[in-house]
Amino acid sequence: MTSLIRRKKQQIILAVGLPGSGKSTYFRKRGIQPLSSDTMRRWLLDDETDQSQQHHVFAALRYLLELRLRLGRKTNYVDATNLTRQDRRHYFQMAKHHDCELRAIFFDVPLATCQRRNRRRQRRVPDEVMERMARQLAPPTRAEGFTRITIVRK
Template sequence: MKIEIPEFALVLLVGASGMGKSTFASKHFLPTEVVSSDRMRGWIADDETDQSATGDAFDVLHFIVEKRLKNRRFTVVDATSVQPESRKSLVALARKWHALVVAITFELPEEVALARNAERPDRQFGAGPVRRQMLNLKRSIKSMGREGKRPRPSTRSWLT
């Protein structure tokens, strides 16, 4: 599969925990291009899984995304982003700075996500969160295309 992405874009990696978003990001994007919600939690609380740090972590994530877009830097957000509300402020930042928005959704079977999370010592939270994330994604995926739609200029591309 070939994926083409505009040169100046905000890319949202969307999917439940364990779907491979971070692995995909590390394979296809520069480390400086990727703004990760887990990494922001780590910066705030010294623990990427500390959910009590989520609010502050997303404040930092939005700050960094805005500064990158303001400076016309290609930016990737690595977060679940499975609900329209979680994408809305990011889409607004992209519009403010005239960046195109691209969402790459990760929709693997639930069993895959559960197995991957079970293998990660820092992700022992059970099936509930993954099931909710997958349900939220399924509910919002039909309207996702209308959230930040614009014409597409020059692109980056790679084979997956």
């Protein structure tokens, strides 16, 4: 008799949300250490607020994610705003290449709440930038290709 072993697929889990929506706090409270664009900026540029080298920051993040997938890591979290379909396209390509699930955690938090939290931070995003980002935000959808979407409204 042969036994069927059901292997759990690898997963990429993207945070999607405005600055101040609670993405990093969500991961920290759950003891999750995601691949983080802020951490990449700190490592590469010695300043997590430095937006001057976005291409390099995200190339490094995607490289580490690719390496984790090759090494067989089952669950892979990405902490970045991931606001638009364009921002998320690389992750869909990776998920397809590695035959893994792509999930989203959507932080559906009002702009005013995000701005209030942002004002209490040391590293502040200017209000006009937050407003522009809110206009760009495209919530993740199943039609886009996510296998599961968790919505956080805190």
